[in-house]
Amino acid sequence: MRKQRKYLSEWTQALQPWIPGEQPRGRRYIKLNTNESPFSPAPGVITALQAEAAQLRLYPDPTCAALRKALAGLHGIAPEGIFVGNGANEALAFCFAAFFAGGAVRGADISYGFFATLAKLCGTAYHTVPVLEDFSIDPDSLCGGNFGVALANPNTPTSRALPRGGLRSIAESCAAQGKVLLVDEAYISFGGESALPLLETLDNVVIVRTFSKAYALAGLRVGYAMAHPALIEGLNKVRNSFNPHGVDRLAQAAALAAVYDTAYAERCVAAVCAARLRFASGLKAMGFTVLPSDANFVFARHPNHRGDALQSALRSKGILVRRFDEPRIVDWLRITIGNDEEMDKAIGALKTIVAPR
Numbered sequence: 001m002r003k004q005r006k007y008l009s010e011w012t013q014a015l016q017p018w019i020p021g022e023q024p025r026g027r028r029y030i031k032l033n034t035n036e037s038p039f040s041p042a043p044g045v046i047t048a049l050q051a052e053a054a055q056l057r058l059y060p061d062p063t064c065a066a067l068r069k070a071l072a073g074l075h076g077i078a079p080e081g082i083f084v085g086n087g088a089n090e091a092l093a094f095c096f097a098a099f100f101a102g103g104a105v106r107g108a109d110i111s112y113g114f115f116a117t118l119a120k121l122c123g124t125a126y127h128t129v130p131v132l133e134d135f136s137i138d139p140d141s142l143c144g145g146n147f148g149v150a151l152a153n154p155n156t157p158t159s160r161a162l163p164r165g166g167l168r169s170i171a172e173s174c175a176a177q178g179k180v181l182l183v184d185e186a187y188i189s190f191g192g193e194s195a196l197p198l199l200e201t202l203d204n205v206v207i208v209r210t211f212s213k214a215y216a217l218a219g220l221r222v223g224y225a226m227a228h229p230a231l232i233e234g235l236n237k238v239r240n241s242f243n244p245h246g247v248d249r250l251a252q253a254a255a256l257a258a259v260y261d262t263a264y265a266e267r268c269v270a271a272v273c274a275a276r277l278r279f280a281s282g283l284k285a286m287g288f289t290v291l292p293s294d295a296n297f298v299f300a301r302h303p304n305h306r307g308d309a310l311q312s313a314l315r316s317k318g319i320l321v322r323r324f325d326e327p328r329i330v331d332w333l334r335i336t337i338g339n340d341e342e343m344d345k346a347i348g349a350l351k352t353i354v355a356p357r
Helices: 003-005 010-014 043-055 065-075 085-100 114-121 164-176 196-199 227-239 249-260 262-285 306-314 342-353
Strands: 031-033 082-085 106-107 125-129 146-153 181-184 204-211 223-226 297-301 319-323 335-336
Touching: 003 319, 010 031, 031 335, 031 342, 043 125, 043 249, 065 082, 065 223, 082 085, 082 227, 085 106, 085 114, 085 146, 085 181, 085 204, 085 223, 085 227, 106 114, 114 125, 125 335, 164 181, 181 319, 196 204, 249 262, 262 297, 306 335, 306 342, 319 342
Parallel strands: 031 319, 106 125, 106 146, 146 181, 181 204
Antiparallel strands: 082 223, 204 223, 297 335, 319 335
């Protein structure tokens, strides 16, 4: 295998790909490690998929016109200000290529690890600033200098959100340098203030969202970006240089049906938020430190237990959680909020681990 690597370009060999959360096979686990929804998609999604299956001999609409129109109505912006991609990660990748390639971008030192991967892929210098001791982000630390800025808001894995006023300050600072503020709002349905109102007065803000979390469509890759139409043109230029047929027919049909039943998604989000509150209270009662969460997960640590030991002990009990090896957060666990039964089992398992009789 090592000999065959000589055929890879130096660029490819230098890449450090982002590693997604484990998708186990074989044993059944309670999966609290990848921030998926604990609920099924809206009933209309299944009906839409069944109807669209008969049309799979045809290429999909490369413009995603129907879905963009529905999203435009949902968010109160023009369809020309919306780009649809194969998952939010593709939209983020195209944003890095369109706005940051060959330049420099700044972000938080504890944030979505995919940003660093995309920067390397696009030949972008990636500079980080440290989050504060409480894991919040100081907007002033991201202002100034000849940088674009990429943020996850609410942030992952910390679950904390930056208020809109802070986002505006960063965007205005970027605009003064002719740079873009990219905001990944994968978890915005679960809390925090969206950057969406900034699009009314600022033309350098790009917002990326996903159908994987609130809409329970992680298995069908659909994400979208919202920005000034001129920036969306740039994203389409990148996409059409790579995959002009864009998002497949089934994904478009499912996402459209999900948007039509946004009320269902809102009920699911409310249930997750209620479970999040109960679970966080349960963790605190056991002595965990739990950060305020605006996402569909919590970020927590126990002062008397190492993070890797807790993760391993939970796995032995059939529960998967996510942990990161970065020095500042090595003992913290990112725990997805599942359904009530799953969270009760997680609390029960942790009680036997941190406070055994």
